[in-house]
Amino acid sequence: MPTNTFFRLPKEKRRRIFSAAVKEFSNFSFACASINRIVRLAGIPRGSFYQYFSDKEDLYMHVITVIGEEKMEIFQRFAAPVTQTGFFGAVKASLPAVLEWLDCHPDYNRIGFFMAGDDSPFIKGIRDRANLLTDRIVSMLKADQKAGLIREDLDPAFLLQVYTDASFALFREFYAPGGREKISRRLTDLIELLQQGAAPREASL
Amino acid sequence: MPTNTFFRLPKEKRRRIFSAAVKEFSNFSFACASINRIVRLAGIPRGSFYQYFSDKEDLYMHVITVIGEEKMEIFQRFAAPVTQTGFFGAVKASLPAVLEWLDCHPDYNRIGFFMAGDDSPFIKGIRDRANLLTDRIVSMLKADQKAGLIREDLDPAFLLQVYTDASFALFREFYAPGGREKISRRLTDLIELLQQGAAPREASL
Amino acid sequence: MPTNTFFRLPKEKRRRIFSAAVKEFSNFSFACASINRIVRLAGIPRGSFYQYFSDKEDLYMHVITVIGEEKMEIFQRFAAPVTQTGFFGAVKASLPAVLEWLDCHPDYNRIGFFMAGDDSPFIKGIRDRANLLTDRIVSMLKADQKAGLIREDLDPAFLLQVYTDASFALFREFYAPGGREKISRRLTDLIELLQQGAAPREASL
Amino acid sequence: MPTNTFFRLPKEKRRRIFSAAVKEFSNFSFACASINRIVRLAGIPRGSFYQYFSDKEDLYMHVITVIGEEKMEIFQRFAAPVTQTGFFGAVKASLPAVLEWLDCHPDYNRIGFFMAGDDSPFIKGIRDRANLLTDRIVSMLKADQKAGLIREDLDPAFLLQVYTDASFALFREFYAPGGREKISRRLTDLIELLQQGAAPREASL
DNA sequence: CATGAATGAGTATTCATTCAT
DNA sequence: AATGAATGAATACTCATTCAT
Numbered sequence: 001m002p003t004n005t006f007f008r009l010p011k012e013k014r015r016r017i018f019s020a021a022v023k024e025f026s027n028f029s030f031a032c033a034s035i036n037r038i039v040r041l042a043g044i045p046r047g048s049f050y051q052y053f054s055d056k057e058d059l060y061m062h063v064i065t066v067i068g069e070e071k072m073e074i075f076q077r078f079a080a081p082v083t084q085t086g087f088f089g090a091v092k093a094s095l096p097a098v099l100e101w102l103d104c105h106p107d108y109n110r111i112g113f114f115m116a117g118d119d120s121p122f123i124k125g126i127r128d129r130a131n132l133l134t135d136r137i138v139s140m141l142k143a144d145q146k147a148g149l150i151r152e153d154l155d156p157a158f159l160l161q162v163y164t165d166a167s168f169a170l171f172r173e174f175y176a177p178g179g180r181e182k183i184s185r186r187l188t189d190l191i192e193l194l195q196q197g198a199a200p201r202e203a204s205l
Numbered sequence: 206m207p208t209n210t211f212f213r214l215p216k217e218k219r220r221r222i223f224s225a226a227v228k229e230f231s232n233f234s235f236a237c238a239s240i241n242r243i244v245r246l247a248g249i250p251r252g253s254f255y256q257y258f259s260d261k262e263d264l265y266m267h268v269i270t271v272i273g274e275e276k277m278e279i280f281q282r283f284a285a286p287v288t289q290t291g292f293f294g295a296v297k298a299s300l301p302a303v304l305e306w307l308d309c310h311p312d313y314n315r316i317g318f319f320m321a322g323d324d325s326p327f328i329k330g331i332r333d334r335a336n337l338l339t340d341r342i343v344s345m346l347k348a349d350q351k352a353g354l355i356r357e358d359l360d361p362a363f364l365l366q367v368y369t370d371a372s373f374a375l376f377r378e379f380y381a382p383g384g385r386e387k388i389s390r391r392l393t394d395l396i397e398l399l400q401q402g403a404a405p406r407e408a409s410l
Numbered sequence: 411m412p413t414n415t416f417f418r419l420p421k422e423k424r425r426r427i428f429s430a431a432v433k434e435f436s437n438f439s440f441a442c443a444s445i446n447r448i449v450r451l452a453g454i455p456r457g458s459f460y461q462y463f464s465d466k467e468d469l470y471m472h473v474i475t476v477i478g479e480e481k482m483e484i485f486q487r488f489a490a491p492v493t494q495t496g497f498f499g500a501v502k503a504s505l506p507a508v509l510e511w512l513d514c515h516p517d518y519n520r521i522g523f524f525m526a527g528d529d530s531p532f533i534k535g536i537r538d539r540a541n542l543l544t545d546r547i548v549s550m551l552k553a554d555q556k557a558g559l560i561r562e563d564l565d566p567a568f569l570l571q572v573y574t575d576a577s578f579a580l581f582r583e584f585y586a587p588g589g590r591e592k593i594s595r596r597l598t599d600l601i602e603l604l605q606q607g608a609a610p611r612e613a614s615l
Numbered sequence: 616m617p618t619n620t621f622f623r624l625p626k627e628k629r630r631r632i633f634s635a636a637v638k639e640f641s642n643f644s645f646a647c648a649s650i651n652r653i654v655r656l657a658g659i660p661r662g663s664f665y666q667y668f669s670d671k672e673d674l675y676m677h678v679i680t681v682i683g684e685e686k687m688e689i690f691q692r693f694a695a696p697v698t699q700t701g702f703f704g705a706v707k708a709s710l711p712a713v714l715e716w717l718d719c720h721p722d723y724n725r726i727g728f729f730m731a732g733d734d735s736p737f738i739k740g741i742r743d744r745a746n747l748l749t750d751r752i753v754s755m756l757k758a759d760q761k762a763g764l765i766r767e768d769l770d771p772a773f774l775l776q777v778y779t780d781a782s783f784a785l786f787r788e789f790y791a792p793g794g795r796e797k798i799s800r801r802l803t804d805l806i807e808l809l810q811q812g813a814a815p816r817e818a819s820l
Numbered sequence: 821c822a823t824g825a826a827t828g829a830g831t832a833t834t835c836a837t838t839c840a841t
Numbered sequence: 842a843a844t845g846a847a848t849g850a851a852t853a854c855t856c857a858t859t860c861a862t
Contacts, residue, residue, distance in 0.1 A: 029234035035836060045844045110324060117322025119315050120232070158394060165374035166367045189363060197402025210825065240853065250827050255854065415846065437735070439644035445832065455848050460833065520734050527732025529725060568804060575784035576777045599773060607812025650857060660823045
């Protein structure tokens with residue numbers, strides 16, 4: 001955890017450090033990221049860094065914690081009012097807000113991609129802990145299942161995973177030209193594909 | 206490309222170098238991978254390395270080329286006899302062999318994960334070139350579409366991407382305890398999910 | 411430019427680094443000069459060097475800048491009072507001081523010789539920029555031309571170049587035994603030779 | 616000296632090695648020149664080099680010997696028939712041939728420039744030995760002096776040196792666009808300048 | 821005599837971290 | 842608490858030369 005000293009810093013300085021870190025971690029894998037570059041970009045003295053963070057891991061944890069909280073906040077704000085439409089309904093509802101948020105933070109996605117590819121113990125640990133957070137969403141899917149939207153023989157956790165992995169990969173093209181619109185369409189396609197695929201078979205007769 | 210010198214090396218030495226490289230690239234992103242560590246592990250002098258490979262990129266290309274060829278060879282061997290069952294049939298047919306191959310090479314997957322998360326020009330280039338190779342598979346899916354197995358309004362390339370991304374992510378758990386069996390089941394589920402999701406809607410009336 | 415850190419260093423340490431660099435650059439072409447040898451001779455850690463200079467080019471620029479300033483300072487101090495004697499008069503006036511200065515810095519000349527023979531972009535760029543500085547001296551010669559000391563059909567820039575090239579080469583023998591006195595005489599001869607060669611032809615009728 | 620083995624080599628192979636060496640020595644100072652690059656460019660095995668030359672110095676000596684002989688041959692061929700016009704006459708006579716020769720061998724000049732800037736013992740030794748060869752030319756100038764073309768109080772060796780150094784420097788621009796014509800003119804100017812400067816003073820009254 | 825593999829010391833530069841002020 | 846200098850090990854890569862075949 002960052003030191004109290006860090007949290008007592010003027011907002012602007014804290015912001016500078018944070019975005020320097022985001023920039024670095026979105027361009028280099030964790031192992032490759034350079035504290036040297038970060039302090040240079042943030043414009044803080046080399047020594048100060050170690051008064052705010054114990055090491056690179058400490059900084060990284062701080063960064064992804066902040067980002068994770070932002071993301072969750074957005075999803076919940078937009079998903080909450082439409083819980084009756086099921087999980088996929090909630091996803092659809094929050095989609096525009098999420099896309100806009102990503103638009104403002106081009107680097108966040110890239111950090112995720114690096115994280116996904118890194119199986120070092122430190123990063124793996126973070127990923128595993130993040131997966132635990134999906135429990136709440138799995139509950140939504142279980143409710144959908146009870147409501148007859150999803151066939152009984154399908155594991156909701158698995159369905160969520162397929163959605164997560166496929167949509168995550170889609171976002172790789174987010175910042176390509178025209179990527180935003182394409183993804184919007186593709187996500188709709190994906191949801192449809194999975195909705196149809198997960199629908200009870202009786203319904204199809 | 207590796208030098209002729211490299212290919213003339215005694216098999217055992219070549220193997221030592223290759224697996225040292227695989228180990229390194231499966232634990233570190235390309236930029237982060239250390240030739241020093243590789244030569245130390247392979248037990249060859251620093252200078253010798255550069256008689257075999259022109260640089261780190263050369264080594265990396267060699268590694269993924271070899272792995273890619275192995276993989277393709279396996280897929281084709283098992284997929285060829287069952288082309289009439291469509292793409293998903295072919296995948297199902299080759300699955301056991303692929304899983305066994307992965308069992309023997311725990312690191313191969315991790316190289317792929319690092320590659321997926323790396324947006325450096327060199328790695329991106331490799332990924333893009335690899336994507337071109339999917340054309341053949343897309344053709345299979347188009348044939349399936351003509352044969353009425355896939356609804357007309359679905360882009361086969363997109364369907365393939367969903368399958369690729371989701372299955373790719375599944376393999377992350379391959380080496381976890383019990384992972385192999387779980388994946389086997391999950392892949393079957395995934396194929397079923399997508400087959401049903403992609404099926405023409407008339408069928409459901 | 412060297413970092414502020416460098417300029418804040420204790421004088422003695424700075425001197426040690428500077429003369430280590432002079433020694434290296436006077437014995438090796440720029441490309442060939444070794445920072446390792448420099449830090450070893452200066453007695454500073456490898457890493458410290460890069461806290462003082464951004465790279466080898468930075469160090470080189472610093473060295474020739476300092477030397478160039480010293481040289482210009484001497485020339486101007488002695489040339490200023492005798493501008494009415496024309497360019498060659500000014501050269502003659504500053505000669506003893508320049509020779510004494512060179513006597514104290516045997517290596518400075520050799521750096522120049524290496525520079526003259528080096529056509530790498532970096533060194534060529536320095537040379538070109540240095541040539542621009544000769545404009546002021548060309549003006550002196552043009553004034554001499556108006557004053558009737560130099561015939562009209564002779565390009566002053568060319569005359570200067572001949573003087574520069576010939577005198578520059580003379581200095582090669584500066585540190586040979588008896589070289590100093592010889593050069594003193596030779597330079598006088600050279601000036602006389604060129605003065606007579608450049609004199610208006612009417613005078614000879 | 617190169618080994619007999621070298622001289623027994625097929626002409627074409629010898630030529631390849633020679634021009635690879637010329638290319639290297641015209642782009643790098645002697646200390647910086649790389650045998651690796653030379654053998655690579657010449658397309659000969661690494662080991663062969665050491666069967667032809669004992670080391671880098673051996674190769675270098677061979678190169679400048681060959682070039683020196685070519686140059687002297689040309690000068691003599693064109694200077695011989697016009698000895699009665701004095702040294703400067705001979706220079707003028709051989710000028711077109713020399714310029715054409717240089718035109719065919721852009722690299723030869725650059726080797727000379729590197730040599731001129733290098734005060735390492737090995738290179739210095741070569742230069743000193745080359746200077747001894749000028750004796751013959753000094754004799755020409757002494758004859759001119761007796762014939763009344765050069766004033767008595769001027770050291771012919773010195774006059775030659777001034778000419779050599781100034782003309783040598785001129786050639787630096789030989790390969791610049793329009794350089795050839797410019798040099799041709801400049802050399803004429805130079806000769807005139809020195810002829811007038813060296814002329815007996817009585818003649819001018 | 822031709823070959824090309826082996827090798828360890830060399831190159832410039834960057835790193836994370838400590839510590840005294 | 843802020844600072845920035847110090848440091849040695851790390852990085853990828855090149856070198857000249859030897860030697861066995």
